[in-house]
Amino acid sequence: MASVKISIIGAGSAVFSLRLISDICKTESLAGSFVTLMDVDESRLDAAYILASQYARDMKANIQFEETIELEKAISGADFVINTALVGGHAFLEKMRKIGEKHGYYRGIDTQEFNMVSDYYTLTNWNQLSFFLEIATMMEKLSPNAWLLQAANPVFEGTTLISRKSKIKMVGFCHGHHAVNDIVDTLNLEKEKIDWQVAGFNHAIWLTRFHYDGKDAYPILDEWFKEHPNGKSPKNPFDDQLSPAAIDTYHFYGRMPIGDTVRNSGWKYHYDLETKKKWYGGPWGGADSELGWKWYEDRLREITALTSKTAELLKKNKNVKLSEALSANFSIIPADFANEVKSFYDPSILSGEQHIPFIDAIVNNHTNRFVVNILNNGVIAGIPNDVAVEIPARVDKDGIHPEEITPPLPERIIKWYLYPRMARMEWALEAFEKKNPDLIVEILLRDRRTHSYEQARAVVDEIFKDIS
Numbered sequence: 337m338a339s340v341k342i343s344i345i346g347a348g349s350a351v352f353s354l355r356l357i358s359d360i361c362k363t364e365s366l367a368g369s370f371v372t373l374m375d376v377d378e379s380r381l382d383a384a385y386i387l388a389s390q391y392a393r394d395m396k397a398n399i400q401f402e403e404t405i406e407l408e409k410a411i412s413g414a415d416f417v418i419n420t421a422l423v424g425g426h427a428f429l430e431k432m433r434k435i436g437e438k439h440g441y442y443r444g445i446d447t448q449e450f451n452m453v454s455d456y457y458t459l460t461n462w463n464q465l466s467f468f469l470e471i472a473t474m475m476e477k478l479s480p481n482a483w484l485l486q487a488a489n490p491v492f493e494g495t496t497l498i499s500r501k502s503k504i505k506m507v508g509f510c511h512g513h514h515a516v517n518d519i520v521d522t523l524n525l526e527k528e529k530i531d532w533q534v535a536g537f538n539h540a541i542w543l544t545r546f547h548y549d550g551k552d553a554y555p556i557l558d559e560w561f562k563e564h565p566n567g568k569s570p571k572n573p574f575d576d577q578l579s580p581a582a583i584d585t586y587h588f589y590g591r592m593p594i595g596d597t598v599r600n601s602g603w604k605y606h607y608d609l610e611t612k613k614k615w616y617g618g619p620w621g622g623a624d625s626e627l628g629w630k631w632y633e634d635r636l637r638e639i640t641a642l643t644s645k646t647a648e649l650l651k652k653n654k655n656v657k658l659s660e661a662l663s664a665n666f667s668i669i670p671a672d673f674a675n676e677v678k679s680f681y682d683p684s685i686l687s688g689e690q691h692i693p694f695i696d697a698i699v700n701n702h703t704n705r706f707v708v709n710i711l712n713n714g715v716i717a718g719i720p721n722d723v724a725v726e727i728p729a730r731v732d733k734d735g736i737h738p739e740e741i742t743p744p745l746p747e748r749i750i751k752w753y754l755y756p757r758m759a760r761m762e763w764a765l766e767a768f769e770k771k772n773p774d775l776i777v778e779i780l781l782r783d784r785r786t787h788s789y790e791q792a793r794a795v796v797d798e799i800f801k802d803i804s
């Protein structure tokens with residue numbers, strides 16, 4: 337049992353904070369730890385701090401919290417820094433998307449082949465990438481032995497960039513691989529008998545190994561597809577693991593795309609809303625259509641409203657428990673999030689985010705299996721060593737031990753998906769590092785939505801007008 341200083345950057349994040357804090361409070365082997373919540377938005381930060389402190393009291397967890405708007409204070413002396421910040425927020429993403437659409441780029445210029453995820457900007461997000469490097473540089477000075485746990489997107493570009501530029505220990509995390517469970521549940525298989533591996537890049541992972549009771553389970557999946565050629569109808573925009581797009585992708589590449597990989601497909605499924613509806617199901621057409629993304633943003637707004645209303649209530653009445661304060665506002669939030677909030681009070685259920693179990697594995701040698709983003713260093717054949725891959729690994733007090741990928745990724749995936757995705761990552765990072773908008777124009781000239789050089793030039797000029 338060891339106490340550590342964990343700093344959460346972007347702690348006002350609607351998605352992450354409550355999950356991470358509940359995991360910390362439930363992990364008894366981290367009792368006595370000190371958590372610094374850092375955000376530039378004081379009201380969101382304050383709400384997160386009030387909720388976290390009350391939650392720890394309710395759970396009788398021995399965890400101390402502090403809040404700060406100073407990055408330096410958060411990083412100084414930290415053992416683990418978790419970055420969940422989105423510089424400029426969703427408003428920046430929507431502003432960029434709008435400019436792109438004005439110039440004829442449906443869903444904005446950051447929407448690219450094999451990168452359709454609507455908050456995974458790689459071309460216009462220089463402030464976000466600069467912030468990643470600012471954190472790493474500051475850690476080198478103020479907490480050189482600390483780990484950086486990167487949750488903020490883009491995890492693929494970010495992990496590659498930081499790992500190339502900095503000597504700090506780092507790992508990128510995504511929860512997309514949990515979608516393997518959607519397949520297991522749909523096929524009515526027993527989880528304990530499954531042996532699986534995924535490999536690829538972040539938001540580009542493939543079910544390389546899928547065994548059930550010691551035998552290849554792909555034939556079971558093939559049988560299900562024969563009986564359900566149109567897959568499953570979605571319950572929400574993100575429910576796409578068994579969508580027609582996923583099945584079609586599998587048939588071309590030979591292995592199942594997992595999690596966000598299903599969204600990150602080629603233009604075939606994304607030309608326009610009607611096409612998206614055909615492949616991802618109605619009424620939304622997947623998470624990244626204008627309808628699906630609105631669903632998601634409305635949900636984030638509802639959750640943010642819930643946290644600030646709850647914080648107000650707790651400020652006024654010190655005797656109220658967090659669970660009571662939250663449930664008073666359950667009517668204003670989606671039912672599934674209300675259920676998730678209830679699960680925060682079940683000590684046996686962790687959130688599924690990997691950050692806190694990873695810290696526990698490193699600090700307390702509680703060995704565990706994770707899906708991590710780290711530099712390749714030979715794990716995936718055919719991919720350079722200095723490119724971040726997403727792979728399963730065992731983690732213990734000595735660090736991250738990648739699994740051997742057996743069977744390996746098929747050539748079809750490496751040559752037709754990973755190579756072009758990797759090239760786009762390299763182009764985006766070069767444009768960012770050289771601060772050269774002309775390179776973004778070049779990227780757009782390779783984009784099917786571009787009809788003329790003038791179109792690409794105009795959108796880039798409007799977006800980067802303040803860069804000399």
Ligand code: NAD
Pocket residue numbers: 345346347348349350351352374375376377380420421422423424425426455456467486487488489490491509510511512636
């Ligand atoms: P959000 O806008 O709700 O929260 C981000 C927080 O960052 C806000 O509270 C904001 O004030 C704060 N912030 C902005 N600039 C900051 C700065 N300079 N210093 C400190 N804090 C700052 O965003 P969100 O929807 O919660 O997403 C956050 C990030 O997480 C995004 O990059 C998103 O793509 C990513 N994400 C990752 C995963 C994953 O599994 N890895 C899953 C979902 C979202």
